[in-house]
Amino acid sequence: MAVGICCNTSENVRNVAFEILAGTPATNPSVPKLLNTDYKKYLTLCIIRLDAGTSELKITDYRENGNFCGYVRCILGKCKVTDMLAQLSEIQEQMKNYNTTVxxxxxxxxxxxxxxxxxxxxxxxxxxxxxxxxxxxxxxxxxxxxxxxxxxxxxxxxxxxxxxxxxxxxxxxxxxxxxxxxxxxxxxxxxxxxxxxxxxxxxxxxxxxxxxxxxxxxxxxxxxxxxxxxxxxxxxxxxxxxxxxxxxxxxxxxxxxxxxxxxxxxxxxxxxxxxxxxxxxxxxxxxxxxxxxxxxxxxxxxxxxxxxxxxxxxxxxxxxxxxxxxxxxxxxxxxxxxxxxxxxxxxxxxxxxxxxxxxxxxxxxxxxxx
Structure with a gap:
């Protein structure tokens, strides 16, 4: 199963909540994917797998994976926080240079x-x-x-x-x-x-x-x-x-x-x-x-x-x-x-x-x- 955070922007909902997407039992199961829609945007936190004949869960952490989650990311995709921080760093360096010039x-x-x-x-x-x-x-x-x-x-x-x-x-x-x-x-x-x-x-x-x-x-x-x-x-x-x-x-x-x-x-x-x-x-x-x-x-x-x-x-x-x-x-x-x-x-x-x-x-x- 996949565990993620969902931001629902539809008029009658407008909330952020955890969601779980169950996978399909199989000999070689595929990873279930939380897919974005017009109103629902996802960040996948982890994938949980239970192999046949075992009682131990295998958890794959996706929080550092920029393709699925990432620690610094806009969930709606309308702003790129990492890019903004990089630009802010550039601006701060420019301001330092400007202050030196002044x-x-x-x-x-x-x-x-x-x-x-x-x-x-x-x-x-x-x-x-x-x-x-x-x-x-x-x-x-x-x-x-x-x-x-x-x-x-x-x-x-x-x-x-x-x-x-x-x-x-x-x-x-x-x-x-x-x-x-x-x-x-x-x-x-x-x-x-x-x-x-x-x-x-x-x-x-x-x-x-x-x-x-x-x-x-x-x-x-x-x-x-x-x-x-x-x-x-x-x-x-x-x-x-x-x-x-x-x-x-x-x-x-x-x-x-x-x-x-x-x-x-x-x-x-x-x-x-x-x-x-x-x-x-x-x-x-x-x-x-x-x-x-x-x-x-x-x-x-x-x-x-x-x-x-x-x-x-x-x-x-x-x-x-x-x-x-x-x-x-x-x-x-x-x-x-x-x-x-x-x-x-x-x-x-x-x-x-x-x-x-x-x-x-x-x-x-x-x-x-x-």
Missing amino acids: NQLTTKINELTLKIDEMTGDVVSIGKCGQNVDFVLYSDGRLLLKGTEATFDYSTDSNPSPLQNNANIKSVIVSEGVTGIGERLFQYCDNLKTVSLPTTLTAIKKAAFLPHIDGYIYHQTLNGLTELKIPERVTELGVNAFAGTAIKSVTVPSSVVTVGAMAFSECQYLETVRYGGKVISDRMFVRCTKLKNLTLARNVKEIVGGCFNYCESLTTITYEGSLADWNAVKKNTNWDSHAVDIESPLKKIQCFDGYMEYVANTKTWKEVKA
């Missing part, structure tokens, strides 16, 4: 605007911050980095950045061609609020945008960046790269594979994060007290300990994979912050097929299927 054009517009200022405006200072990278600072607080390859790495005292601790810098435009923002390049630039980064950028190094600190605790009235968009080609975020800044939201792209400790620590205005990188690093979001909307992509493979310590508003993490995917993610000791002195509010990991629930009395996570 970002490149936006950077070009910003560069051209500054070049006009360079000819007609007031240039405060010029200098070199890379083998092939120069900077120009204008009187209105805009700074242009132009050139190719990465900027130099700097230290706090012995080799400080020429831009370090510059209160006149309010915004930064990094031109296409620059591939890396070096260590401590904009350290202590507390009035730097916005940065435009190029699509060619692949690395943002240690303390690149770190504002002033007071001992080991950043100022409650936060300094530095208020807006941040990380380009899609960035693979590295350094230690304290954006720590203590005033950003409210950020998206970490899937291209990121190397992340230093405390990259976004002490960002006490940060509320929304979508994280697509492979690793969430040591104390990455420690003391992000307003963080409440955290989405982790299925691309995340490891969560290091202490990354959510003292995140007082984080009760739920949304994970874009299944429960099985989540269980496969490597989680280091105290990844969920339940081992620290204060009580962690994190109680739920929402997956697409259910969720993980924290059980306080056993200090374990329990799987709950949807």
Whole structure:
């Protein structure tokens, strides 16, 4: 016999139901076929056979057979879902390319605007911050980095950045061609609020945008960046790269594979994060007290300990994979912050097929299927 799903579109029925089509007993029986009509469309799920002299049923699963069923298929034949998904994937890739082009054009517009200022405006200072990278600072607080390859790495005292601790810098435009923002390049630039980064950028190094600190605790009235968009080609975020800044939201792209400790620590205005990188690093979001909307992509493979310590508003993490995917993610000791002195509010990991629930009395996570 054949077992299938039938969609009946006739006016007096209009329903979806299982149907069974019996076969004809024979020495060599033929497979019964559920045939489509004008009003009835079928997906054959399986064929069941009982051989003579036996009591064991033989079941042939047709769910993966595209000719009879298939997991993704329109039962009416009026739309080809698989084709539509393929087209959607193409459109998404096109949109990604369009966004890259838009970002490149936006950077070009910003560069051209500054070049006009360079000819007609007031240039405060010029200098070199890379083998092939120069900077120009204008009187209105805009700074242009132009050139190719990465900027130099700097230290706090012995080799400080020429831009370090510059209160006149309010915004930064990094031109296409620059591939890396070096260590401590904009350290202590507390009035730097916005940065435009190029699509060619692949690395943002240690303390690149770190504002002033007071001992080991950043100022409650936060300094530095208020807006941040990380380009899609960035693979590295350094230690304290954006720590203590005033950003409210950020998206970490899937291209990121190397992340230093405390990259976004002490960002006490940060509320929304979508994280697509492979690793969430040591104390990455420690003391992000307003963080409440955290989405982790299925691309995340490891969560290091202490990354959510003292995140007082984080009760739920949304994970874009299944429960099985989540269980496969490597989680280091105290990844969920339940081992620290204060009580962690994190109680739920929402997956697409259910969720993980924290059980306080056993200090374990329990799987709950949807």
